[in-house]
Amino acid sequence: MTTDIDELKSIASQVRRDIVRMVHGCQSGHPGGSLGCTDYLVALYFSAMNHDSEFNMDGIGEDLFFLSNGHISPVFYSVLAHAGYFDKAELATFRKLGTRLQGHPTTHEHLPGVRIASGSLGQGLSVAIGAAQAKKLNKDASLVFTLHGDGELQEGQIWEAAMYAPHNKIDNLIAAVDVNGQQIDGSTKNVLSLGDLHAKWTAFGWDVLETQGNNMEFLLSTLAEAKSRTGQGKPIVILLHTEMGYGVDFMMGSHKWHGVAPNDAQLAQALGQLEETLGDY
Known part of the structure; x- marks a missing residue:
């Protein structure tokens, strides 16, 4: 665990390399959101969260993480590997026959670090509230x-869970939303506008924080602030303003890289x- 910004940025750079190589290697997967969420997951697993890479499903005495938007599995798998959950060489098997690294995380593969099968959007918040x-x-x-x-917030189950948590004073929960404004069919504004997310979550009774999701300094500060607000009767949500495809210029800001693999030339670029x-896997 570290608070050294340069070290965290270094880890994030390697994770981004892993993401584009994994998706290229099987010509399938979701690089855009994975690249955009890299900084948050690195900050979480290498600085903010108390977790044990000697994985135990019960998770007693440690912080838990649930990835609800399971299609960004490349970033999740890479971060878990670099955090010591399994050998990073296994990243080369992503989405291939017989792999534990399915396109969407599954529990029956018994991959250390994966607590729920995710990919059917909208379910992760309910599971996390139960935990x-x-x-x-x-x-x-x-x-x-x-x-x-x-885009996942367009699922009704999210808002059922969003009502339940404040009503039951679930104040040991820190949810985060990747606000990149993009989903598979276009911008969220055009597909189904989300409106004022800060106002919505506040109206539902949550303690709302916002931060730049691709700025490591801001992420560490915001996560520290979120943790300091736990235990005060309200669940907390962080709105992470990120850019889809962050770190690769031709992928940045476009929904077209939500679920498209780079070709050989694009990978090299x-x-x-x-x-x-x-070190690459």
């Missing part, structure tokens, strides 16, 4: 973290923009 309630009942002071896409810092 957070269990921790409170068990007198476990640890926290529960989640990550969601902004992307890798030329991302420093190899921890």
